[in-house]
Amino acid sequence: xxxxxxxxxxxxxxxSVGQRFVSLLDNHPWFKVVALAASDRSEGKKYAEACRxxxxxxxxxxxxxxxxxxxxxxTIRDARIVxxxxxxxxxxxxxxxFAQAGIAVCSNASSYRRAEDVPLLLPEVNADHIGLIxxxxxxxxxxxxxxxxxxxxxxxxxxxxxAIQDSFGLKRxxxxxxxxxxxxxxxxxxxxxxxDNVIPNIGGEEEKxxxxxxKMLGSFTPQGIQLADVKFSAHTNRVAxxxxxxxxxSVELDAPASPQExxxxxSAYRAHPLAAGLPSTPDPVILxxxxxxxxxxxxxxxxxxxxxxxxxxxxxxxxxxxxxxVLSHNTIRGAAGGSIYNAELLVxxxxx
Ligand SMILES: NC(=O)c1ccc[n+]([C@@H]2O[C@H](COP(=O)([O-])OP(=O)(O)OC[C@H]3O[C@@H](n4cnc5c(N)ncnc54)[C@H](OP(=O)(O)O)[C@@H]3O)[C@@H](O)[C@H]2O)c1
Numbered sequence: 001x002x003x004x005x006x007x008x009x010x011x012x013x014x015x016s017v018g019q020r021f022v023s024l025l026d027n028h029p030w031f032k033v034v035a036l037a038a039s040d041r042s043e044g045k046k047y048a049e050a051c052r053x054x055x056x057x058x059x060x061x062x063x064x065x066x067x068x069x070x071x072x073x074x075t076i077r078d079a080r081i082v083x084x085x086x087x088x089x090x091x092x093x094x095x096x097x098f099a100q101a102g103i104a105v106c107s108n109a110s111s112y113r114r115a116e117d118v119p120l121l122l123p124e125v126n127a128d129h130i131g132l133i134x135x136x137x138x139x140x141x142x143x144x145x146x147x148x149x150x151x152x153x154x155x156x157x158x159x160x161x162x163a164i165q166d167s168f169g170l171k172r173x174x175x176x177x178x179x180x181x182x183x184x185x186x187x188x189x190x191x192x193x194x195x196d197n198v199i200p201n202i203g204g205e206e207e208k209x210x211x212x213x214x215k216m217l218g219s220f221t222p223q224g225i226q227l228a229d230v231k232f233s234a235h236t237n238r239v240a241x242x243x244x245x246x247x248x249x250s251v252e253l254d255a256p257a258s259p260q261e262x263x264x265x266x267s268a269y270r271a272h273p274l275a276a277g278l279p280s281t282p283d284p285v286i287l288x289x290x291x292x293x294x295x296x297x298x299x300x301x302x303x304x305x306x307x308x309x310x311x312x313x314x315x316x317x318x319x320x321x322x323x324x325x326v327l328s329h330n331t332i333r334g335a336a337g338g339s340i341y342n343a344e345l346l347v348x349x350x351x352x
Contacts, residue, residue: 003030003347005030005031005032006030006031006032006080006081006347006352007031007032007033007034007078007079007080007081008025008031008032008033008034008079008080008081008082008083008343009033009034009035009036009037009076009078009079009081009082009083010022010025010033010035010036010037010082010083010085011037011038011071011082011083011084011085011086011094012037012038012071012084012085012086012087012090013036013037013038013047013051013068013085014038014042014047014050014051014052014068015038015085015185015186016054016085016182016183016184016185016186016188016331017085017108017185017331017335017336018036018038018051018085018336019051019053019054019055020055020331020332020335020336020337021083021085021336021339021340022036022047022059022060022063023055023057023059023060023336024332024336024337024340025083025340026060026062026063028279028340029279030279030344030347031081031340031343033062033063033066034076034078034079035066035069035075035076035078035079036063036066036068036069037068037069037070037071037075037076038050038068038071039071040070042068043068043069043070044067044068045067045068046064046065046066046067046068047059047063047064047065047066047067047068048063048064048065050068052186052187054182054186071086071090071094072094072097073097073098073100073101073103076098076103079103080103080104080352081103081104081105081106081343081346081352082098082103082104082105082106083106083108083336083339083340083343084105084106084107084108084109084339085108085109085335085336086107086109087109087185088109088110088111089111090109091107091109091111091112092109092111092112095107095109095111095112095146096140096142096146098144099140099142099144099145099146100142100144101144102142102143102144103144104144104145104147104343104346104351104352105144105145105146105147106147106148106149106339106340106342106343106346107146107147107148107149107339108148108149108335108336108338108339109148110148110151110204110208112146112148113148113150113151113208113212113215114211114215115146116224116225117132117135117136117139117140117224118132118136118146118147118148119131119132119133119147119148120148120149120150120212120215120216121147121148121149121216121338121342121345122149122150122155122158122159122162122216122338123271123272123274123275123278123281123341123342123344123345124159124162124270124271124272124275124281124282124285125158125159125162125216125217125272126162126216126217126218126220126272127271127272127273127274127275127345128220128272128274129216129220129225130147130274130345130346130349130351131220132220132224132225133145133147133346133351134351135224145346145351147342147343147346148342149334149335149338149339149342150208150212150213150216150334150338151205151208151209151212151334152179152183152245152328152330152331152334152335153177153179153183153205153208153209153234153236153245153247153330153334154208154209154212154213154216155245155309155328155330155333155334155338156245156247156309156310156326156327156328156333156334157173157175157209157213157247157249157326158212158213158216158217159269159285159286159309159326159328160249160266160286160309160311160324160326161173161213161217161230161249161251162216162217162269163265163266163268163269163286164251164253164262164265164266164322165217165228165230166265166269167257167261167265168253168254168255168257168261168262168265169253169254169255170217170228170230170251170252170253170254171230171231171251171252171253171254172230172231172232172233172251172252172320173213173230173231173232173233173249173250173251173252174232174233174249174250174251174319174320175209175232175233175234175235175247175248175249175250176234176235176236176237176247176248176249177205177209177234177235177236177237177245177246177247177248178198178237178239178241178245178246178247178248179202179205179236179237179238179239179241179245179246179330180239180241180242180243180244180245180297180330181194181238181240181241181242182242182243182330182331183202183238183245183330183331183334184202184238189238194238194239194240195240196240197240198237198238198239199237199238199239200235200237201236201237202236202237202238205234205236206234206235206236209232209234209236210232210233210234211232213228213230213232214227214228214230214232215227215228217230241297241298242297243297243301243329243330243331244297244298244300244301244327244328244329244330245297245327245328245329245330245334246295246297246325246326246327247325247326247327248323248324248325249323249324249325249326250317250319250320250322250323251317251320251321251322251323252320252321253321253322256321257321257322258316259314259315259316259322262314262322262324263288263314266286266288266311266314267286267288269285269286270285271285274345274348274349275341275345278341278344278345278348279344280307280337280340280341280344281307281341282304282307282308282309282333283304283307283308284303284304284308285304285308285309286308286309286310286311287300287303287304287308287309287310287311288310288311288312288314289310289311289312290312291312292313294310294312294313295310295311295312295325295326295327296327297327300327301327301328301329302329305332305337306329306332306333306337307329307332307333307337307341308328308333309326309327309328309333310326310327310328311324311325311326311327312324312325312327313325
């Protein structure tokens with residue numbers, strides 16, 4: 001699809017997710033960054049001065065010299081899309097101001113994920129839920145929009161569950177996460193708390209993992225999203241991994257299936273037709289590894305440039321039906337890359 005370049009901005013540009021946005025938007029074929037914004041601690045400073053860059057890829061030259069502005073629509077008038085990597089409290093106040101000003105907000109924050117008129121999107125799974133934007137504009141009387149992506153632990157899990165749901169139906173899922181440090185933002189968890197340790201509690205995370213997949217695996221109806229009738233139980237843990245969330249899942253299906261049938265369904269899974277062929281469409285959407293000790297965060301997190309979901313260890317479960325391990329990159333597919341994919345869908349559906 002050829003189209004004019006769209007001006008965009010990043011809110012929370014100095015943080016863990018904000019840096020991923022800056023990196024992934026470098027040379028994006030559709031989007032050009034016209035503003036970077038952060039808190040009043042950073043406002044007025046050059047990006048290179050305010051940001052403690054933690055990515056392996058170098059900070060893009062165009063970003064180094066940009067002066068950080070405040071996260072308000074008045075200071076970011078030129079952007080048609082803002083990518084929000086704000087903490088949830090700030091996102092709750094600020095994101096509607098942008099939507100009111102006619103700007104589309106692609107948000108990583110949890111503030112509006114549960115709102116009935118706000119799409120919670122993994123385009124490869126539920127691209128049709130973008131239809132909620134029309135209802136949102138009608139209800140809220142704004143010409144902008146708020147679109148959200150799920151919490152980073154639900155991301156790969158939901159992609160894998162959708163492939164299984166489509167072929168065999170789903171009743172229950174019991175999941176245990178091993179979550180990377182970058183998921184806690186920067187500087188995040190103190191080193192003395194996490195080295196030689198596992199922290200078996202991440203505030204609010206279990207509730208998100210038990211609810212968000214139900215919205216994404218649900219159906220879009222004229223009355224809104226009908227939640228999928230699947231029950232979840234989640235344990236969420238922080239581990240000493242830099243990037244890449246691992247989830248161990250056991251699932252009960254509508255009807256039993258063999259590991260071979262599950263592997264075939266996962267391998268054959270393709271992105272939703274509305275979300276295929278976009279610049280950020282994962283390739284492959286799901287990669288199934290056959291080795292007994294994969295996926296591993298250090299070896300597998302950059303599969304498909306960090307946008308693919310990697311599944312392995314598919315085997316029978318003695319309590320439910322099937323168990324497996326799923327890995328996805330939390331700040332790429334689970335955050336910035338996911339938001340950019342959502343924005344591409346918004347543009348390709350002519351909803352911008
Ligand atoms: N990390 C992940 O894997 C992940 C995945 C999915 C979703 N998320 C969500 O994405 C959001 C960002 O997470 P993160 O991990 O990138 O956090 P982070 O590293 O703590 O970064 C927060 C960013 O927000 C800015 N900020 C803080 N307070 C602000 C305020 N009052 N006004 C304006 N800007 C403010 C910070 O700017 P300063 O540098 O100026 O303080 C920084 O740029 C959160 O809502 C998080 O839950 C994160």
